[in-house]
Amino acid sequence: MDIKKLLAQQVQEALTDIQLITDKPVTVRPAVRPEFGDYQVDSMMALGKLCGENPLVLAARVADALMKNSHSRTMLARAEAVAPGFINLFLRDEWIIDLTGQAANDERLGVARQNAQHIVVDYSSPNVAKEMHVGHLRSTIIGDASVRTLEFLGHRVTRVNHIGDWGTQFGMLIACLEIAENQGDISLSDLEGFYRAAKKRYDDDPGFALKARAYVVKLQQGDAWCREMWRKLVDISMTQNQQNYDRLGVSLSKDDIRGESFYNEMLPEIVDDLLARGIATMDGETAIVYLDNYRNKQGDPMGVIVRKQDGGYLYTTTDIACAKYRYQQLHADRILYYIDARQHQHLMMAWEIVRRAGYVPEQVTLEHHKFGMMLDKTGKPFKTREGGTIRLAELLEEAVTRAHKLVSEKSPQLAAGELETLAEMIGIGAVKYADLSKNRTTDYVFDWDTMLSFEGNTAPYIQYACARITSLLRKAAATEGPLPETFSGTLSFSTETERALAVKLLQFEETLLAVAKEGMPNIMCHYLFELASMFSGFYASSPVLTHQERSRRQSRLALCALTGKVLSTGLETLGIRVPERM
Template sequence: MASVTSLTASVHQRLASALSAALPGTADADPLLRRSDRADYQANGILALAKKAKANPRELAAQVVERVESGDVIKEIEVSGPGFLNVTVTDRAILENLAARATDPAERLGVPHADDAGTTVIDYAQPNVAKEMHVGHLRSAVIGDAMVQILEFTGETVVRRHHIGDWGTQFGMLIQYVDEHPETLDHELGTDEVSGEQAMSNLNRLYKASRQLFDSDEEFKTRARRRVVDLQAGDPATLAVWQRFVDESKIYFYSVFDKLDMKIDDPDIVGESGYNDMLEETCRLLEESGVAVRSEGALCVFFDDVKGPDGNPVPLIVRKSDGGYGYAATDLSAIRDRVFNLKATSLLYVVDARQALHFRMVFETARRAGWLGDDVTAHQLAFGTVLGKDGKPFKTREGETVRLIDLLDEAIERATAVVREKDTQQRLSETEIVERGTQVGIGAVKYADLSTSANRDYKFDLDQMVSLNGDTSVYLQYAYARIQSILRKAGETRPVPHPELELADAERALGLHADQFAETVAESAKEYAPHKLAAYLYQLASLYTTFYDKCPVLKAETPAQVENRLFLGDVTARTLHQGMALLGIRTPERL
């Protein structure tokens, strides 16, 4: 099905044509159209265009009004203030546009595929081998997964990359500890298959024991560092133990991602070790091209605008003076792989805002080397910190970082209690309550994250997250379930649009907002801004609540009005369902 031209686009096109006619020779006359409380839309661009053309803005606005093609879409247009235009569209246009969206067989609701779709590699959800995932891993996973869904929906080819920490000093430390305490490997990991959570809990104990020895025993530290060299050299025995750590950790990662309702495939996981074979060549290419230079034995890239507290330049260290490779060498090798092998046109890194300087230097180095050209963009979708209710970084009472699995379990437990409490007529079985509780709990955690602009910190408040009131996923999920309940109660009466009907104010507001879905998805994709989609969906649910309160559906005055209001509800529900799916959130049919 062809995409549906939104009412905003239709009105914009008519005003732009009238402006061009009123100002001959003016190219791309933008009326700056916005939704308005005074009318359906307000055009604010005439003042600037009049100033540029040395014309009177009110007179120019009046000329535009005379030239605007009205009738099928525009019902009224009037000049306001110093030269604004207030535009009201016809009820027929609202319903016909929604009807066109509703007939989309692919359930895309008329959302077009982007004309400039390319290939985006998204680097997100970067846990570390042999370490439990904590609250700090939440945002990268949730935001990254939402961007995968949104970009794929707009027609982009998306390659997922989970850049897990599976290399470096800590593995020399771990492997050496196991080598000297062989009983610990089978004791902690077990010979039988254990759950992902148990495997990681055991691995975590191993990590803490080896770290304690590493920090307190200089001789062990020396042996551990030698073991890193063995690992990098590909010593078979060392690699075998390392592989076991990686395999056990993956079982755990998958269990956490499964609880987060995220799809993770094995080929998507390409850790630091995946770029080992490229590191030497990356360094050689940078040095030969003059992008990197040797400084005090290390291979570095310098930047005029990056200086430390002492005013001296802070370099990006690609290879250390002892010959070891830094994170920069791995990240630059990953860029080479993603651009030249995966043919990416966009690189998106969903990484903590505290890594901003590192990635600015890495991207600039890649540009100087010619690996990022005009045809490839690289962007860090930087995110803020998860805070506790007290506004401080989220910690346990003991001051330790909160385990992600514990946080998700508590969210599910709280949400299940809410679902059970709301089921006053006991229509749901215990199995259904648990299933809905899981969907509501995980949805609550995701939505709280995604409804906040990524670069801002946000407070993790489970009481608020699972509330039925306010800007929460539970509010949206209940709005969806309420519509489904009404559609079921309607029985044989089906949703049917009636463009000939006059709409009430609450119907108009709901219809106009539902029609903006495609534009919101496109904007969220272009700006890497899932919070804009979340805000749109909350507004949609709020407008439906107003509509529900003011416009009786099943008890409307005429059969046509019943069908029309069922239709408005149906389009709203389908938009909520699709929009929430793009955020990675389920919408249960009954709650």
């Protein structure tokens, strides 16, 4: 249940009851301290200013109206107005217990399915003939966490891996592949090496460069042999990329690939349409769209080239085609792009053309969920000691190696197979969580020591909390017998830590909704860290298996079981695996 939304509706009703009608949304948020209640309303300052009433007086009137409403009283023990105009909301224990019991008995943990939208999510987007590097990590795992969250909430999601599989560089690569085949050496295990060799030959050998340019034309014209060589490069690249996806636990597959080549045949029709409707104009042999909302240094509208003088097309034209296809063919209700911040203006300009042409209506959102860069401890882009780009496969291997060493030191009794599995879960999880826990709009510093710590806001800390709860429930099954099939009538509170833990558990749905709306997995990470920390405090202060009263043991075991389910489900929405023991 989305408690924030429910309370906001009650406050809106209270405003109607005191005859204050407004279309300004009411803001309700979890209270930052227990003495401020469970939730706080901070909208009265703005509303008081609008209606010319003292915010504190208005807050008192609304609080009074809330407590006169019978529906509100089923949820609220009290509502109090405090300066300068906040309303502190204290939930009724009985209501919390009832909702917590419902969540514990529900396979969806009390989370309602949303009215399903069809959402297209564009993420990862590596280039062909180049290995994935650390720069692809953020798009890949932030996008995947968004997809998993949206699907859990009940939306229909189409994943799109928009790979760079088209362009002039493929003439160079095909020419180099032809030479390699003639020499009997067509191994492309080192894609980076192959690409560098092709680029060097292109720069140094005029004859090779001439042949490469000719192959570009043949490829674009559909030459069968060039298309065969091109497909070989794409297949080898994506096979290697899939190994990274599988190790990362990312849900992308080959069926999700939509390369630039996919839209190639749409481009002439789009440019012709833009020209015919006067959206684009010809400057010599070049087709350009001028945008009034973007100005150059001289104050003139900026021009976006959609077809070059030689008849070639640019990334902008392809991105226009992408948006058009995703709405008109896939019938998307919402379109999300996980692309780094440096591409923001490029996307905004492409989408302005899309909107002007009517290819995507205003009610369908086009959202650039941009992200910052991964930095080293000196604040510079994360690279090798030699200054090269770190391959993603190498980064993941080092993470697992470091986790293996850490786990073997902490638990030397583990069997070799279990150690390997655990190291994989912890190492990969640590890398992903370290990234996902940061606000995606900012750069962040990559730090091995911090991300693999069992303390603080890290994956190992939360994974350990899950394993700890699993161990506790295993012991309880041996001493108490199976947990009740239903927790109705089982739960009760005897301490503030029990109550606070239950309230935090009930905030799972509103956390999921915030992640889905903003595309910010760090919101879920923060929630899971707070929940794991609260559970640790609860477990330390509230004996579970050793309490004398069976009813109290059963109630606390119910809270433990629900906490474990919420923590593990939350990690699953982030694409992080949960070990049974650590």
